[in-house]
Amino acid sequence: MFVYKGRSLPLDTPLDLDGLLLPANWLRLSSPQDKANVGIEEIPDPPAPPDQRFYWGWDNEGKAIPKDHGQLVEQWSQQTRATANSILAPTDWIIIREADNGKTADPLLKTWREDIRLAAGSKVAAIKETADTLVWRRPLSYNEPWVNNYLRHPAYQDYPVVGITWEQAREYCAWRTDRVNEDLLRKGGYLAAYKGAPAKGAAGT
Secondary structure, three states, rough: EEEOOEEEOOOOOOOEOOEEEEEEEEEEEEEHHHHHOEEEEEOOOOOOOOOOOEEEEEEOOOOOOOOOOHHHHHHHHHHHHHHHHHHHHHHHHHHHHHHHOOOOOOHHHHHHHHHHHHHHHHHHHHHHHHOOOOOOOOOOOHHHHHHHHEEEEEEEEOOOOOOOOOOHHHHHHHHHHHHHHHHHHHHHOOOOHHHHOOOOOOOOO
């Protein structure tokens, strides 16, 4: 970032430095000494603003101020549902007409609408399953390495899960129980093996 008497200078723009006129490409082509000779300083660029979707801004220590995870989950879930509804709205009248006077709607349209609803439902479910990565952040403590790495770095892949709700833990337990039971049924020959291969113990194996 180039500064002249306290004001930043844009690149690729003709410059007027108190009557000294410089062409648009001068900042890119001039040497550091050339810039210093006319009073131009180069300073580090200010930090990029945090993603406004997830953070309020910076605090006095230069840390990003996160938005509440629960509120973000609700906000993004509502936004996903609203987007799905806006996509479906132009064809709602066709479904209403079918219910009112029996004129059958195109089956392909019904399939498309169902796909939209299923996709929105899957995205909402995925949003609700996100963990709160800021669970380690506490006043008067320095846990930033845990904030940044615990749920992301492979070194922690076998560590306990944190930052999830009781509902999320319950859903995972239900899913895990279903997968274990499914595996037992496959090993017993009651279900087809994965990828269509014969199950162990099935007839003919």
